Amino acid sequence: MDWHQLWTIVSLPDNIPIVGMLFIIPFFTWYALRQARANDRLVERLENDPDMAKTHHRKVQPFKKGWVREVAVWPYLLRMEFLAAIIVTIILMVWSITLDAPLEEPANPSLTMNPSKAPWYFLGLQEMLVYFDPWIAGVVMPTLIIIGLIVIPYIDANPLGNGYYTYKQRRFAIWAFIFGFIILWCSMIVIGTLIRGPGWMWFWPGMTWDHNRLIFEINRDLHEIVGITSQPWIGIFGGLVVGGFMVVAGYACHRIITATEFSRKILGRMSLLQYAIMQGLLIIMLALPVKMAARLLFRIKYVWVTPWFNV
Amino acid sequence: MAENNPTEVKDEPSESAGGNGNGARSLLGVTIDPDEIKKKAQIDLEGLKQPTKTEVYKSIFRVKHDQTARSRTLGVLSNVFLHLHPAKVNRDAVRYNFTWGMGGISFYLFWVLTWTGVLLMFYYHPTKVQAFRDILYLEHDVPFGKLLRNMHRWAAHAMVLTVQLHMFRVFLTGSYKKPRQFNWSVGVILLVLTLLLSFTGYLLPDDQLGFWAVTVGTNMARATPILGHEGPFGPELGMTPFNDVRFALLGGSIVDANALLRAYIWHCIAIPGFAAIFMIVHFWRVRKDGGISGPAPIMLEKEIKPVRR
Numbered sequence: 001m002d003w004h005q006l007w008t009i010v011s012l013p014d015n016i017p018i019v020g021m022l023f024i025i026p027f028f029t030w031y032a033l034r035q036a037r038a039n040d041r042l043v044e045r046l047e048n049d050p051d052m053a054k055t056h057h058r059k060v061q062p063f064k065k066g067w068v069r070e071v072a073v074w075p076y077l078l079r080m081e082f083l084a085a086i087i088v089t090i091i092l093m094v095w096s097i098t099l100d101a102p103l104e105e106p107a108n109p110s111l112t113m114n115p116s117k118a119p120w121y122f123l124g125l126q127e128m129l130v131y132f133d134p135w136i137a138g139v140v141m142p143t144l145i146i147i148g149l150i151v152i153p154y155i156d157a158n159p160l161g162n163g164y165y166t167y168k169q170r171r172f173a174i175w176a177f178i179f180g181f182i183i184l185w186c187s188m189i190v191i192g193t194l195i196r197g198p199g200w201m202w203f204w205p206g207m208t209w210d211h212n213r214l215i216f217e218i219n220r221d222l223h224e225i226v227g228i229t230s231q232p233w234i235g236i237f238g239g240l241v242v243g244g245f246m247v248v249a250g251y252a253c254h255r256i257i258t259a260t261e262f263s264r265k266i267l268g269r270m271s272l273l274q275y276a277i278m279q280g281l282l283i284i285m286l287a288l289p290v291k292m293a294a295r296l297l298f299r300i301k302y303v304w305v306t307p308w309f310n311v
Numbered sequence: 312m313a314e315n316n317p318t319e320v321k322d323e324p325s326e327s328a329g330g331n332g333n334g335a336r337s338l339l340g341v342t343i344d345p346d347e348i349k350k351k352a353q354i355d356l357e358g359l360k361q362p363t364k365t366e367v368y369k370s371i372f373r374v375k376h377d378q379t380a381r382s383r384t385l386g387v388l389s390n391v392f393l394h395l396h397p398a399k400v401n402r403d404a405v406r407y408n409f410t411w412g413m414g415g416i417s418f419y420l421f422w423v424l425t426w427t428g429v430l431l432m433f434y435y436h437p438t439k440v441q442a443f444r445d446i447l448y449l450e451h452d453v454p455f456g457k458l459l460r461n462m463h464r465w466a467a468h469a470m471v472l473t474v475q476l477h478m479f480r481v482f483l484t485g486s487y488k489k490p491r492q493f494n495w496s497v498g499v500i501l502l503v504l505t506l507l508l509s510f511t512g513y514l515l516p517d518d519q520l521g522f523w524a525v526t527v528g529t530n531m532a533r534a535t536p537i538l539g540h541e542g543p544f545g546p547e548l549g550m551t552p553f554n555d556v557r558f559a560l561l562g563g564s565i566v567d568a569n570a571l572l573r574a575y576i577w578h579c580i581a582i583p584g585f586a587a588i589f590m591i592v593h594f595w596r597v598r599k600d601g602g603i604s605g606p607a608p609i610m611l612e613k614e615i616k617p618v619r620r
Contacts, residue, residue: 014520017468028411028476032483035408043609058608061403070399072383077396077405084412085419092423092469096461103450106443107522109565116523119513121471121506126527135542138531149499152482153492159615161485163607165409170485177482181475262612269618309536309543 001206009194013099018120018193025186029178035060036165036174043168059164114198114211123192124185130200131291133310141288148180148281155278157269172256172263180285219301222294231307238304242311245290245303249283395594403606409484410603413477417505418590420470424508427463428579435515437575439568442517467509474505486604494596497589504586511578517571525574526566532557 010019038060046053057063071077104113118126128137160169167174197203198211222241223234258264267275294300304311335344358365363376374385384398403409434453435445449456478498481487487495514525532555533541539557540550552564562569597603 014468016465017472021472024472024476025479028479031408031411032480036483039609043611046609047611047613053611059403059606061406061606067402069402071402071405072380072387072399073396074383074387074393077400078387078393080405080407080412081415084416088416088419088469089423092462092466095465096458099461099465100457101461101464102520103446103516104519107517107519107566109522111519113519113523116527118524118527119510120468121509122528125531129531134531134534135536135539139535139539139542146499146503149478149502150496153487153489153495156488157618159488160610160612162488162610163484163486163605164609165484166609169612173485174483181479181482265615308547 002208003206005208006206012102014102014120015193016095016099018190021186022190025182029182032165033167036167039164039166040168043166115196115200117192117196120189120193123196124188127188127192127196128288131288131295135309136311141284144281144284148285151277151281155270155274155281157274158266171260176282176285184285184288217299219295219299221305222300222303223305225300235304235306238302238306238311242304245287246283249286249290250279253279253282253286395598397598397602400602401606404603406606409606411476411480413473413480417470417473417477420466420473421586421590423466424463424470425583427459427466430459431463432579437515437572439517439571442515442571446516446518463512467512471505471509474502478502484605491596491600491604494593494600497593497596501586501589501593504582504589508578508582508586511574511582514566514571514574515578522566525570529557529560529566529570532560 009015042058042060046056046058105111117123125137125142128141131137132141156173158170158173160166161173194205195202197207197209198213201213201215203209223229223237226237228234228237256263257267270278291303294303302310335342337343362368363372372386372390374389375382376386387393387396387398431449434449434456436442446460449460451457453459481495481498510525510528514521533539533552535545535556536542537544537548538550538555539545540552540555542550545555552558558564560570560573561567562573
């Protein structure tokens, strides 16, 4: 266990946000789900007691008679904003006084940094380069992430949970987002920062970053394992595999979407276009962990090799 | 007056001094009564104790500073910096546990970055010869230069984090749902702009860290399908290292002086400008879509209305 190496990585000033993220993201997830649970309990009570649903003000915080429903922005909101600004300023000041922004040697195109890493928020994308060719990991995937995020409101047909934390009323949406945001985006950033060392090799926390380390592993394409050796059969085989994955993943997603009576009801509210876009995005999102598993566990490089592109 | 008629000045005080037992004098034809001056001075001093009663204060703020609902409302509505706020909000909406304050903190960090960024611009030249030396100069010679640069960098990191957390919160509260769908999409654009702002700033110190990060980042652009010279169908469509999308980003085939200048302009002018426009829309739509989404009353499953097509 090389504690010094671990400390070198963790204490790097530019890595502070990631180390912070390790605590901040779980904290806020817990904080949100705790409120969601409280709201879900209230939902249960109101569903079992229709009379209560008529009179209850439907919020977890009890509302007392005689209270005003609205408060003046000045001072009740503005003072909080002012306080937040002061606190953020103090944090920034302390942070800036204690830790210096990194500055390396002057740029030198003939001296490659090893590992040469993108800024921390792009390390998820850089980590994706291990599993996909650059045109997927660097161009198609980011574009799809942006498009996918933008269309979320237009494909979510569930009208419940508008403006309050809830889990039970939006199980699928919450899981899909947490899967994409925390399990894929955040954890790949953490892998890219804390795990990947020289040569973008996998170093477990505590392992020494050995610049001379060599890993003898042979990554093979899927068609080589199966034993197909010539085009166009390689391309056709890969296309079938990718198509097969899409069918299986789409079927699995469909099973999940239609698992409960409530989710079937929501599905009934969706247009065909909404459903198709959602399925497409989910299938591509699932392709990432599947390819990761194929690469990390079975050392498969490409599943689909064609003369023009490889997947 | 005094210069034109020096005799008058001399004469009048002596006249009035003899004629008035109170000690009142006349200067330039104006009677001067010490008691009255004292009284007026006292009034001015009293005014200092209550600055809100002075004409200067009233001309600037125009609203009484008291605890009546009217004054509080007008205090927000008649202030250009506060006018994006409503006069009143739902009592639960000010609770920290609902919003986490992340949107507001992101906006505040944007301001911190704008201020520190403008100050940094005073010391920075986006040229290969000077860029790196300017950073050294900032770190070692400029008063508080190191603090300035540190603050700019850490605020940028913090902003990337708070913007993501803001998105996380908005998702978990379902705040993107009707009628706020469009504002969520604007917010995603703002997230992307935040990342691009941070990324373009990475190259500016012109050190190894930024150089290789941007090299890695822009090398991906080579592989853009159709538009990159190493991307699928790129070479077939005539893409070379000298005319593809990466060339457009860098202003050349390698990360060099042109790339530095382009990063500088994107970082300091173009992207902040776009971000400002989208922020205006974002905040405007928050108000127009009915303020922040909650904490809203819980809706039950049996209350779902059928879709209208």
